[in-house]
Amino acid sequence: MKPLMLHGHERAITQIRYNREGDLLFTSSKDTTPNVWYSLNGERLGTFNGHGGAVWCIDVDWETTRFISGAGDNTFRIWDVQTGKETGQIKTNSPVRACNFSYSANMAAYATDKAMGYPCELFIIDVRCADDSFGSSEPILRIPMNGSRISSLLWGTLDEVLITGHENGDLKQWDMRTGKELNSVSDHKQLINDMQMSKECTMFITASKDHTAKLFDTDSLMLLKTYKTERPVNSAALSPILDHVVLGGGQDAMDVTTTSARVGKFDSRFFHLVFEEEFGRVKGHFGPINSVAFHPDGKSYSTGGEDGYVRVHTFDSSYFEYNFDY
Secondary structure, three states: OOOEEEOOOOOOEEEEEEOOOOOEEEEEEOOOOOEEEEOOOOOEEEEOOOOOOOEEEEEEOOOOOEEEEEEOOOEEEEEEOOOOOEEEEEEOOOOEEEEEEOOOOOEEEEEEOOEOOEOOEEEEEEOOOOOHHHHOOOOOEEEEOOOOOEEEEEEOHHHOEEEEEEOOOOEEEEEOOOOOEEEEEOOOOOOEEEEEEOOOOOEEEEEEOOOEEEEEEOOOOOEEEEEEOOOOEEEEEEOOOOOEEEEEEOOOHHHHHHOOHHHHOOOEEEEEOOOOOEEEEEOOOOOOEEEEEEOOOOOEEEEEEOOOOEEEEEOOHHHHHOOOOO
């Protein structure tokens, strides 16, 4: 299982995303340019130039025609995937920390940081008319957050609800029609770094700084499973074909230099979805893993690390033959 090493970023990777077919891999980092790669051979297809700060979040719609990014330069931008040109941008009051296309990709949601005297806010926008007037048009919904800031977000079923993960570990569900909070659970104790849907969108997995990843039901936010580790989990992903979960993490970037790579344990860890048992580890990165993603066909997965590398691992046949004894 020799990985492809993709080195197109100068600074730490913040997020990686596959498109729906899985032929393209989108990556963003704390430098200013998101990249797009062919996932099969690791060839770089191009970059999206224009941001002036660290790009915190990216997403791509299901047709791979549009790409969105939110950054520390207080802008949220929409790009044309085919040409790499920016088609619209919205100026915000504070850095954009999380962004996500709805399933239909007619709408997108993004959340801004609580910074510079401005509160954390959640915006829902219509992205069908991304042109020059895009920045001045009103959002569909604008929800100010009174409590803890949003650190990650996901669209729920049928684009009717939005699920947000917060700095204090809360998960909240918002009604898209009214903008009201429908449900809230506090199963995590600390910041939720990442949330990813299962293939069927019936469940989603959260990765938290409290050293756990948890599996929740999308509609009821019921806690289904907990995967425990002994260090912060930065990202977690669900396999589309097998009952497997991959977690990536490591200590905070600022504590890394005080420990060796062996103690830091910057490996991706595989857990069984149902039994919560760890059954494998993959070493590689020289720093914490900030983002993990499964290929939509389930035959490979990628990790993006604090070291600026993206590693694409293709599974050996032994991975598919491996069975739990039960």
